[in-house]
Amino acid sequence: MSDQTAPTTAAGEPPTAAARGAESAVGAAEPTRARGEQTRQLILETALRLFRERGYAQTTMRAIAKEAGVAVGNAYYYFESKEHLIQEFYRRTQAEHLARAAAPLAAETDFAARLRAVLHAGIDVLGPSHAFAATFFKTAAEPTSPLSPFSVQSSEARSDAIGLFSEVLEGSRAKVDPELRPDLPELLWLAYLGVILYWVHDRSPGQTKTRLLIDGAVPLIDRLVALSRLRVLRPITAQTMQLIKTLRH
Amino acid sequence: MSDQTAPTTAAGEPPTAAARGAESAVGAAEPTRARGEQTRQLILETALRLFRERGYAQTTMRAIAKEAGVAVGNAYYYFESKEHLIQEFYRRTQAEHLARAAAPLAAETDFAARLRAVLHAGIDVLGPSHAFAATFFKTAAEPTSPLSPFSVQSSEARSDAIGLFSEVLEGSRAKVDPELRPDLPELLWLAYLGVILYWVHDRSPGQTKTRLLIDGAVPLIDRLVALSRLRVLRPITAQTMQLIKTLRH
DNA sequence: ACCGCAACTTGAACACGTTCAGAAAGGACG
DNA sequence: CGTCCTTTCTGAACGTGTTCAAGTTGCGGT
Numbered sequence: 001m002s003d004q005t006a007p008t009t010a011a012g013e014p015p016t017a018a019a020r021g022a023e024s025a026v027g028a029a030e031p032t033r034a035r036g037e038q039t040r041q042l043i044l045e046t047a048l049r050l051f052r053e054r055g056y057a058q059t060t061m062r063a064i065a066k067e068a069g070v071a072v073g074n075a076y077y078y079f080e081s082k083e084h085l086i087q088e089f090y091r092r093t094q095a096e097h098l099a100r101a102a103a104p105l106a107a108e109t110d111f112a113a114r115l116r117a118v119l120h121a122g123i124d125v126l127g128p129s130h131a132f133a134a135t136f137f138k139t140a141a142e143p144t145s146p147l148s149p150f151s152v153q154s155s156e157a158r159s160d161a162i163g164l165f166s167e168v169l170e171g172s173r174a175k176v177d178p179e180l181r182p183d184l185p186e187l188l189w190l191a192y193l194g195v196i197l198y199w200v201h202d203r204s205p206g207q208t209k210t211r212l213l214i215d216g217a218v219p220l221i222d223r224l225v226a227l228s229r230l231r232v233l234r235p236i237t238a239q240t241m242q243l244i245k246t247l248r249h
Numbered sequence: 250m251s252d253q254t255a256p257t258t259a260a261g262e263p264p265t266a267a268a269r270g271a272e273s274a275v276g277a278a279e280p281t282r283a284r285g286e287q288t289r290q291l292i293l294e295t296a297l298r299l300f301r302e303r304g305y306a307q308t309t310m311r312a313i314a315k316e317a318g319v320a321v322g323n324a325y326y327y328f329e330s331k332e333h334l335i336q337e338f339y340r341r342t343q344a345e346h347l348a349r350a351a352a353p354l355a356a357e358t359d360f361a362a363r364l365r366a367v368l369h370a371g372i373d374v375l376g377p378s379h380a381f382a383a384t385f386f387k388t389a390a391e392p393t394s395p396l397s398p399f400s401v402q403s404s405e406a407r408s409d410a411i412g413l414f415s416e417v418l419e420g421s422r423a424k425v426d427p428e429l430r431p432d433l434p435e436l437l438w439l440a441y442l443g444v445i446l447y448w449v450h451d452r453s454p455g456q457t458k459t460r461l462l463i464d465g466a467v468p469l470i471d472r473l474v475a476l477s478r479l480r481v482l483r484p485i486t487a488q489t490m491q492l493i494k495t496l497r498h
Numbered sequence: 499a500c501c502g503c504a505a506c507t508t509g510a511a512c513a514c515g516t517t518c519a520g521a522a523a524g525g526a527c528g
Numbered sequence: 529c530g531t532c533c534t535t536t537c538t539g540a541a542c543g544t545g546t547t548c549a550a551g552t553t554g555c556g557g558t
Contacts, residue, residue, distance in 0.1 A: 035524075036536060061515060071538045073517080078536095082515065134392055141390035143383055143450045150450060198496070201392045201399060209496055216492035223485060232481065236472060243465035247447070247458055284554075285506060310545060320508045322547080331545065 040078045043068045047075075047085045052129065056086075056136045086136055087147060087154075089129075094157050096125045098164060105167060111174035112222040115188065118168050119195055119214045123207070126199065130207060134200045149193060162189045177228040177237055183244065184225070191221065289327045292317045296324075296334045301378065305335075305385045335385055336396060336403075338378075343406050345374045347413060354416060360423035361471035364437065367417050368444055368463045372456070375448065379456060383449045398442060411438045426477040426486055432493065433474070440470065 046068040050059040061082055065072045079085050104117035126133060139147050146153035165188040169176070176184060195217075199210040228237045295317040299308040310331055314321045328334050353366035375382060388396050395402035414437040418425070425433060444466075448459040477486045 034535070039536080060513080062513090072515090073539070074537050076516070138387045138391035138394075142387035143452075145387075148450075201397075203392075212495055213492070216488075216495065220485065220489060220492070227481070227485075230481070232476070232479070236469065236476075239465075240469060243462070243469070246461055246465065288506080309543080311543090321545090322509070323507055325546065326506070 036078065039070065039074065043070065043075050043078055044085065044088055048089060051085075051089075051132050055132045083136075083139055083145070083147060086139065089133075090147070090154075090157065093125055093129075094160060097122050098160070100124060101164060105171055109171065109173055111169070111172035111225070112218050114168045114172050115165075115221065116214060116218045118164060119192060119218065120211070122192060123195070123199060123210055123214070126196070127207065130199070130202075137196075137200045158189075161192070162186055165189050165192070174222075174225060175229065176225055177234075179241055180225070180228050180237060183241060187244075188221075191217070285327065288319065288323065292319065292324050292327055293334065293337055297338060300334075300338075300381050304381045332385075332388055332394070332396060335388065338382075339396070339403075339406065342374055342378075343409060346371050347409070349374060350413060354420055358420065358422055360418070360421035360474070361467050363417045363421050364414075364470065365463060365467045367413060368441060368467065369460070371441060372444070372448060372459055372463070375445070376456065379448070379451075386445075386449045407438075410441070411435055414438050414441070423471075423474060424478065425474055426483075428490055429474070429477050429486060432490060436493075437470075440466070 043064065047059070047064045050064055050067060053059075054063075061072055061075060065075050068075070079088075100121040101118045104121070105114060108114050108117060139145050140149060142148060143150075145151065148154065149158060162185050165185040168188065169181070169184055195210065195214060198213055199207055202210045204210075227233050292313065296308070296313045299313055299316060302308075303312075310321055310324055314324050317324070328337075349370040350367045353370070354363060357363050357366060388394050389398060391397060392399075394400065397403065398407060411434050414434040417437065418430070418433055444459065444462060447462055448456055451459045453459075476482050
């Protein structure tokens with residue numbers, strides 16, 4: 001990205017921006033990404049850095065703008081609100097989670113081991129951000145927020161995540177009650193949300209307790225899944241599945 | 250402040266304030282309740298009314314003060330922050346929950362029926378506030394918030410709530426694995442928190458789905474509790490209890 | 499009556515997230 | 529070049545929660 005024989009349209013700057021093209025008309029409120037792509041990135045990078053350095057609440061929009069060398073209003077041109085800067089954080093976190101989970105998923109076939117690896121990978125990624133992430137995860141808990149994992153806006157991220165747990169299941173040699181199987185990935189995702197919820201509240205140094213939670217819960221889930229085919233438990237399994245179907249939208 | 254014949258001490262105003270007395274020195278940051286008790290009540294009543302009428306976010310501190318006929322600063326003399334007004338809402342809700350649960354608990358001895366009644370009573374109390382309660386329950390999800398159900402500040406409310414579920418269990422003729430029994434009330438309370446979490450996100454009219462959740466989950470819990478004594482499940486029970494003990498502070 | 503002190507009350511001022519009317523900066527077309 | 533239009537950018541201004549130095553009030557002691 002340093003040479004100057006850059007062809008046709010190039011000013012030689014946006015190397016990544018080349019990979020645009022397929023601007024799917026999802027129809028969100030975002031400005032049609034073009035010249036300002038660089039500015040957008042600059043603001044985003046600055047914001048995330050400051051969040052990490054000072055915490056979310058302690059980072060003012062004015063500080064972000066100043067540090068990025070733009071006016072406050074400009075930040076609002078690219079991001080609807082301070083919260084929407086977080087959304088980008090989620091996106092990155094999610095992407096890295098997928099990336100880190102890839103290796104163990106390729107290597108392992110045992111269901112419990114796969115699940116355990118994916119859960120740990122998630123916390124691995126989140127880990128360094130615990131201090132500031134915890135303070136805004138509350139926003140995600142608000143039902144009306146677009147950041148809620150159940151919201152329409154995050155449906156893409158959600159299905160990505162659920163897809164990850166689908167792969168956990170499919171790549172394994174676990175035997176699962178056929179009635180349970182189609183819904184299990186979503187349940188595992190819910191369990192993952194539970195882990196995150198615990199992680200957010202986890203005050204132990206290095207959040208080691210969350211690790212214990214994962215290591216403790218995975219065998220239980222594994223056994224429960226196996227037992228779901230047992231005669232004594234079949235009715236409970238069926239009943240549970242029935243309830244879940246009722247409660248889902 | 251208009252007439253001048255004001256006699257010695259009496260303006261004839263504080264009839265309720267007479268019932269003070271036992272000012273237990275808990276030593277919180279609250280101002281020593283005395284003359285201002287009336288003002289405090291006035292502000293609180295006004296605030297809760299406005300919350301209900303306009304919603305939490307739409308109610309400004311200025312509006313509360315104006316409506317109550319005091320200065321903004323005065324509201325902050327009695328309540329540390331806008332959020333602390335919510336805390337009072339919790340307290341009342343909790344008290345009414347206890348009150349409403351009393352009757353069914355006195356009448357019923359079946360564990361499932363008792364649990365079901367208590368859960369429904371909770372939602373009964375919360376019901377009318379769904380519109381505005383949902384918007385600030387997020388605050389409770391924040392780990393650092395004093396409103397968090399896990400915080401030190403709400404330990405009294407917490408133990409009250411857990412006590413309610415203790416009574417659910419003790420007043421029943423349920424047979425429970427002795428290893429599980431001492432911790433079951435807390436687990437039931439956690440389940441109740443889960444119900445509330447669902448309720449907050451419940452968009453169905455009248456939150457009927459939450460009712461379905463209760464009616465569906467109670468039999469499952471009931472059966473699970475019963476099964477906990479079963480041979481096949483004993484190891485799982487034990488393992489689960491072990492995990493929970495590890496994870497608790 | 500007066501003093502002194504603590505309880506209470508005030509409203510201007512602060513910092514923050516957000517909005518908005520308007521500049522600047524490109525670029526396409528003549 | 530000039531004209532027009534869209535994209536990008538600006539900073540003052542608004543409404544909010546919260547703070548604070550300064551006032552007022554009521555009461556016990558003299």
